[in-house]
Amino acid sequence: MSKATERSTITGVLKRIDLKVRVNQTLQHLSVALCFLLGALLLIKAAPLLVPVSMPPGTWVVVAGSAAFLGFVLWSQLGGRRLERAAGVLDSRAGLNDEIKSAYWLMRQEDSSPWIDLVVARAAATAHRLDPRRLVPVALPRRFGVALALFVLLQLLALVPSNGPVLTFAAVSDSARFERLQEAYVEDLRDMIDGVGDELLDEEARGLLEEALEELAADETSLEEVLRDLREAQDALDEGNLEMIATRDALDELMQELTGSNELAEFADALGNQELSEAAELLRELSERLGDLDMADLADLGDQLRDASAVDEPVIQELLDALEDAAAAIAENRLEDAQEALDRVAAALEELSAQGAQQEANNDAAEAAESMQEALAQQPGGSPGQTQAQMAQSASLSGEPTDAPATQPSSEVTRSKGGSPGTQSGPSGNATGDPSGGELELGATTTLEAQLALEVIDGSAPDSPEEELDPEDLFQEASRQQSSIVQYRDVRAPSRYSEGSALNAERIPWRYRGLVKKYFLAIRPEERK
Amino acid sequence: MTTTQLDSLDSQVNEFTEQFQNVKDEISRVIVGNEEIIDGTLISLLAKGHVLLEGIPGIGKTKIVATVADVLHLKFSRIQFTPDLMPGDIVGSDVVHESDTGEKHLAFQEGPIFTNILLADEINRATPKTQSALLEAMQESSVTVGTTTHELAPPFFVLATQNPLEMEGTYPLPEAQLDRFFYKLKISYPEAHHMHEIMDRTTRREEPTAGMVLDRDQILTMRDTARSVPIARSVQDYAIQLTLATHPDTPRSHPLTQRYVRFGASPRGTQTLVIGGKVSALLNGRVHVSCEDIRAFMLPALRHRVLLNFEGEAERIDTDTILEAIMKDTPEPSE
Numbered sequence A: 001m002s003k004a005t006e007r008s009t010i011t012g013v014l015k016r017i018d019l020k021v022r023v024n025q026t027l028q029h030l031s032v033a034l035c036f037l038l039g040a041l042l043l044i045k046a047a048p049l050l051v052p053v054s055m056p057p058g059t060w061v062v063v064a065g066s067a068a069f070l071g072f073v074l075w076s077q078l079g080g081r082r083l084e085r086a087a088g089v090l091d092s093r094a095g096l097n098d099e100i101k102s103a104y105w106l107m108r109q110e111d112s113s114p115w116i117d118l119v120v121a122r123a124a125a126t127a128h129r130l131d132p133r134r135l136v137p138v139a140l141p142r143r144f145g146v147a148l149a150l151f152v153l154l155q156l157l158a159l160v161p162s163n164g165p166v167l168t169f170a171a172v173s174d175s176a177r178f179e180r181l182q183e184a185y186v187e188d189l190r191d192m193i194d195g196v197g198d199e200l201l202d203e204e205a206r207g208l209l210e211e212a213l214e215e216l217a218a219d220e221t222s223l224e225e226v227l228r229d230l231r232e233a234q235d236a237l238d239e240g241n242l243e244m245i246a247t248r249d250a251l252d253e254l255m256q257e258l259t260g261s262n263e264l265a266e267f268a269d270a271l272g273n274q275e276l277s278e279a280a281e282l283l284r285e286l287s288e289r290l291g292d293l294d295m296a297d298l299a300d301l302g303d304q305l306r307d308a309s310a311v312d313e314p315v316i317q318e319l320l321d322a323l324e325d326a327a328a329a330i331a332e333n334r335l336e337d338a339q340e341a342l343d344r345v346a347a348a349l350e351e352l353s354a355q356g357a358q359q360e361a362n363n364d365a366a367e368a369a370e371s372m373q374e375a376l377a378q379q380p381g382g383s384p385g386q387t388q389a390q391m392a393q394s395a396s397l398s399g400e401p402t403d404a405p406a407t408q409p410s411s412e413v414t415r416s417k418g419g420s421p422g423t424q425s426g427p428s429g430n431a432t433g434d435p436s437g438g439e440l441e442l443g444a445t446t447t448l449e450a451q452l453a454l455e456v457i458d459g460s461a462p463d464s465p466e467e468e469l470d471p472e473d474l475f476q477e478a479s480r481q482q483s484s485i486v487q488y489r490d491v492r493a494p495s496r497y498s499e500g501s502a503l504n505a506e507r508i509p510w511r512y513r514g515l516v517k518k519y520f521l522a523i524r525p526e527e528r529k
Numbered sequence B: 001m002t003t004t005q006l007d008s009l010d011s012q013v014n015e016f017t018e019q020f021q022n023v024k025d026e027i028s029r030v031i032v033g034n035e036e037i038i039d040g041t042l043i044s045l046l047a048k049g050h051v052l053l054e055g056i057p058g059i060g061k062t063k064i065v066a067t068v069a070d071v072l073h074l075k076f077s078r079i080q081f082t083p084d085l086m087p088g089d090i091v092g093s094d095v096v097h098e099s100d101t102g103e104k105h106l107a108f109q110e111g112p113i114f115t116n117i118l119l120a121d122e123i124n125r126a127t128p129k130t131q132s133a134l135l136e137a138m139q140e141s142s143v144t145v146g147t148t149t150h151e152l153a154p155p156f157f158v159l160a161t162q163n164p165l166e167m168e169g170t171y172p173l174p175e176a177q178l179d180r181f182f183y184k185l186k187i188s189y190p191e192a193h194h195m196h197e198i199m200d201r202t203t204r205r206e207e208p209t210a211g212m213v214l215d216r217d218q219i220l221t222m223r224d225t226a227r228s229v230p231i232a233r234s235v236q237d238y239a240i241q242l243t244l245a246t247h248p249d250t251p252r253s254h255p256l257t258q259r260y261v262r263f264g265a266s267p268r269g270t271q272t273l274v275i276g277g278k279v280s281a282l283l284n285g286r287v288h289v290s291c292e293d294i295r296a297f298m299l300p301a302l303r304h305r306v307l308l309n310f311e312g313e314a315e316r317i318d319t320d321t322i323l324e325a326i327m328k329d330t331p332e333p334s335e
Helices: A003-050 A058-077 A083-094 A099-107 A114-129 A143-159 A174-195 A203-218 A223-238 A241-258 A265-272 A276-292 A295-309 A314-331 A335-377 A388-397 A448-458 A471-481 A497-505 A510-523 B003-028 B035-046 B061-071 B128-140 B175-180 B192-202 B216-228 B233-244 B255-260 B267-283 B291-296 B298-302 B310-314 B319-329
Strands: B051-054 B076-080 B092-098 B104-110 B117-121 B142-145 B148-151 B157-162 B183-186 B261-263
Touching: A003 A058, A003 A083, A003 A099, A003 A114, A003 A143, A083 A099, A099 A114, A099 B233, A114 B003, A174 A203, A174 A335, A203 A223, A203 A335, A223 A335, A241 A265, A241 A295, A241 A314, A241 A335, A265 A276, A276 A335, A295 A314, A314 A335, B003 B035, B003 B061, B003 B216, B003 B267, B035 B051, B035 B061, B035 B157, B035 B183, B035 B216, B035 B267, B051 B061, B061 B117, B061 B157, B092 B142, B104 B148, B128 B142, B128 B157, B128 B175, B183 B298, B216 B267, B233 B267, B233 B291, B233 B298, B255 B261, B255 B310, B255 B319, B261 B310, B267 B291, B267 B298, B291 B298, B298 B319
Parallel strands: B051 B157, B051 B183, B076 B117, B117 B157
Antiparallel strands: B092 B104, B142 B148
């Protein structure tokens, strides 16, 4: 075997070994990358089932991971052949005691000697006997088994139905929590609009609500506009509340006047209980059996109706007029006219009952709209930290009508968020109920003063004087954060650089500074006058 | 390079191995066990080095050296080191000679150091001044007396024995002298079956003797052969890495080194590893040095070159422990 043949034999074997080493190395990297990728996908899939977290889309992870892997493989293979490494692998696998490695290094040196030729010749003979396929076989790493197991697990996990996270933490991410709250509110409001009859809900308010929901679903309108529509709808829905309260007060007063009558006792009770339909029914029964009453009872009834009709309540003037007509007809013994007048009273009562039912529906819708406003205002992705009061402030600044005060003193912020009067649901505390469960569970009532005090103690002050924090924000912030987030402020920052340098260069011990200062003050020259 | 030349080199390697084995076999007729000691001694001889044998009295140190001298057809001297031994007693001195005509002149009287194999028995019983008389001879193979330098005939091979330093009446060898020894070999107690063999051989009427199997020229040829073995850069780098790991103040130093070592091995230590590796490769029938050859005699090559600090001395750390840790933790080059 000539010298060139010997060297080419060694190089040839090393090239084959190098190829196999590269293939095995790439397979190793591929198996590791697959394990990481599948592990990440598994985490993305499994984590939301266990804990309430938001994860990136799996497609992005796959694309980014594949790109990174390809880049790494290209980078690792760009170095060209590494026959020295192949020689090391060959020596190690075949137990050659560095024979090939030594020969490969020696044959590349310029120096030549019979001993080097002997080393190369022996190494060539050894390399000729070796079987690279047996020594360095291309084998799939065991990690592919792990990757396969992860893949199977991923497929199995896809079959698991998602009913929300198993575990819930106190510190649920704001984004996810408010997103779910918002969805729940939208659903409630939609159900309410669809479920309530057209005649019950205020037409203008219904239009505004539907418009706001469509904007929200389309996700094209700004959050401010959606909130403005919702607030206008809420205002429209709340408009009838004052009239309804006045009507109820008037009916209460009417009930007081009618309490003394035997024939009208049940009717008065029904009025007192605000059961107007029942009261109308009772009045119609009385009207039917008016002819059965004796003269004394009729006279008593007439007197009671006359007294009652004298109540000064313009809200129910139509009803009072009918009562007065009935009283006059009874007094003049015109029973048919009295019956007709009583029927008019009953009809007026039924009309009031219908108005009350409509206002109740309006109030429910207003409450849902308000709740949704809160959810939208607190949505971290939309307008972070923007609360209803802030929205009201922005609306007022833009010249639009609003009933929310722009700024309120902290001690006056304890207004109820329960909706209409009479439907007390308490102030909005820490709403931690499951929104998917239908009705929200409201937390224990908290007073705003206490929340504000905590925030003030924790130093949640606005960063700049211009950015004055609304007390409503403090309330919402406290409820949302559970604990204050106070930015770290370096108190030394205001000190100038020169001051810092002087302090650093100072070599006088602190306790002697006063003495040194006194000394220099004592020896300083007199100031020129 | 023709095939004939390669065959010639091949036969040279085989002859080296065969002659080495013959010497070992002959020594084994007298010495029981202690193969590592015999190998180390012969490798030192072939690597142009010197050997320091350490062991308690009575375990055959002097016997081994005497037997090695017996199998080699070389001039042999023995110096029994004692506290009152003077340098002049070793190297010789100028003495007054009177000629036949009655004229007197100074003539150099060679000391026992003018030999091929010198047995320096119990070298640490002499004072450091006397011990240092060997320095020049061991390193330069020459002796300077007055203004005259006298060359020592090759091969010059010092076999020194010493008792453990803890024994009474011993003077530790200076670091410079220790560094001159190629290997420091530690002889331990023989095992039970070896003890039987020793009893069988030495309590009979006639003790076995070793015959001469290697002459001076053969030894010099073997020395040349050993030095001709090439070594790859990666293997040489491995030897350097092992040496650097014994240095306490370098980034490559071993944690044990940093804690217990005052001075690490010198470049002479690395030379020892490489040359010893070459001989070891030939003994294994190879013409290239492997990392295994470097490791094979690392302990005797470096154990006397690593000097412990106070903490190491106080905790009675054995340098072998540190070197074994270095061998274990220093990876072989992969390329």
